[in-house]
Amino acid sequence: MTETVGVLALQGDFREHIFILRSIGADAIEVRTPADLAKVSRLVIPGGESTVIDKLSRIFEVAEPIKQRIKEGMPVYGTCAGLIMLASEIGGAMDGQQNFGGMDVTVERNAFGAQLESFETDLDFKGIEDAPVKAVFIRAPIVSRVGDKVEVLSSLPNGDVVAVRQNNLLGTSFHPEISGDSRVHEYFLNM
Numbered sequence: 001m002t003e004t005v006g007v008l009a010l011q012g013d014f015r016e017h018i019f020i021l022r023s024i025g026a027d028a029i030e031v032r033t034p035a036d037l038a039k040v041s042r043l044v045i046p047g048g049e050s051t052v053i054d055k056l057s058r059i060f061e062v063a064e065p066i067k068q069r070i071k072e073g074m075p076v077y078g079t080c081a082g083l084i085m086l087a088s089e090i091g092g093a094m095d096g097q098q099n100f101g102g103m104d105v106t107v108e109r110n111a112f113g114a115q116l117e118s119f120e121t122d123l124d125f126k127g128i129e130d131a132p133v134k135a136v137f138i139r140a141p142i143v144s145r146v147g148d149k150v151e152v153l154s155s156l157p158n159g160d161v162v163a164v165r166q167n168n169l170l171g172t173s174f175h176p177e178i179s180g181d182s183r184v185h186e187y188f189l190n191m
């Protein structure tokens, strides 16, 4: 049986993730409900707006089942707002903002400020050695604290951490699904 990869499709750029996952041969489906979640063995949480993904995931009653699956070891990849959804601590959170958690990191929302809201760069990425990864940052968070069990996979030249992994969980501040570089998704599918 081929495995099915879910993309949380409540808000944000879930279509781009579905597209890139299918381009590398994955069976990718949109996840909005607990019944959808039950069909998948992996989950991608897209970029978008973490406060909205938080609220909708609670309204659609997928937040608790996702937390449970994370605890059970399901591989999950969060990009940008998706990374914020996985962090144990959020700097600059809205009042009452919740998330799934699971990764022992602190992220700072909108860390690049108004001057440098969005940019594109090439990054070295541990585990993807053939060439730098093309990374698009859009009102991105940075990882300001990394727990003992968390591996840093990529940083900006100034040292800001932008890609992390803790066992079954992968998070990037940037959006490889937008630059069309499928290697981070391939890395995820091999986790």
Ligand code: GLN
Residues within 6 Å of the ligand: 046, 047, 048, 049, 050, 051, 079, 080, 081, 082, 084, 109, 110, 138, 139, 140, 141
């Ligand atoms: N700034 C957004 C947030 O806090 C994330 C932006 C993005 O996902 N591109 O959710």
